[in-house]
Amino acid sequence: MSELRVRAGGLYTTVQDTGRFGHYHMGMPPSGAMDTYSAVVANMLVGNPDGAGVLEGTYIGPTLEFTDDRVVAVTGADVPVTLNDEPVEPWTAIRVRSGDVLGFAMIRAGCRAYVAVSGGIDVPVYLGSRSTYTLTGIGGHEGRKLADDESLPLGAADGPGPGGAAVPEDLRPDLTGTAQLRTVVGLCSYRLTEGGLASFLGTDWKVTKDADRVGYRLRGGTLDFTEREQPFGAGSDPANVVDLGYPIGSIQVPGGDEPIVLLNDAVTGGGYATIGTVISVDRDRIAQTKTGDAVRFDSVDLDTALAARRDRRERIERVRSRIAR
């Protein structure tokens, strides 16, 4: 039987891949691994295609029992990982056999751990992706987070693989300190006063308890909007504009001083001013911040954002060549 036993689902573990694209215009967000880099690298370590289904555990990881020979790798958050209660290395391909149990202790830094298993988590593909979108209950494993005592289908693996491949330290993300989020200011930043924009970029924002795959609500500064005459089609709140599409990673301020960064499972459009957009590469970083952590927005231009994306692609290829050795 090619299955993975879920002994304990953990706090909020879902099946994800690199996302469900092509349906945003109809209001379908991409979902997918919040920390793309960690998910892709986990797949590489076990010999999967980059976009194979992985598990994304949040705060408290799952407890998983294997039912055949596989290779497993854990990446993402800094968390002690165990195999049959013995510590094992993260960011490393580990050979496992039937009956072996993978577990997690308490996270030290970061927020989300990724588990890739050779063959991939082989849940049905829905609209081109295995990612779970829990708000509408589609994709992934029955459209929901994992529960205790159930099973997940695994794909066929090309042999058990050698195991032992590891990602060098310098190619693992640094999850310590304030998360610096490079941000392209706009589209509606004109709604902020000069002081409001300065506060947005000058504040160490704290991640509140309302931080999940949909968005991260932040607190710590003030955001003043300019006076204006309410335009036709816009709501009466100073932060309201005429409806627009929300870029993924965009930052809105729905009344008051608490910006929300919209992430993989967020609403795709609406009538709130988006004052900036976190660049795609740094969405990996905010995905690894937890409630209570600090984040800062650094203003960059679009060229910098595109260069960062190229850099990440190169970094992924560097990992690939290091693992293949």
Place this chain on the structure above:
Amino acid sequence: MTTIKAQMPGVFYRRPAPEKPVYVDDGESISEGQTIALIEVMKTFNEVKADASGTVAEFLVEDGDEVDVGQDIVRLGET
């Protein structure tokens, strides 16, 4: 000193609902697996279960406080 630690960050509550009594009072004995508090995070209220048995010597965080992962929330005394 034996303590029970928060396994996740969030907002800490000692009672299941605002009008309900606390799950457990100082000085009460608790057993492993018993629900002793809630932590609200990611729009859900998650039960905090004791990972050891003993007597609650003291709650180290107040109702409504923010807690971090690994933070001590209860100090246990002699059983």
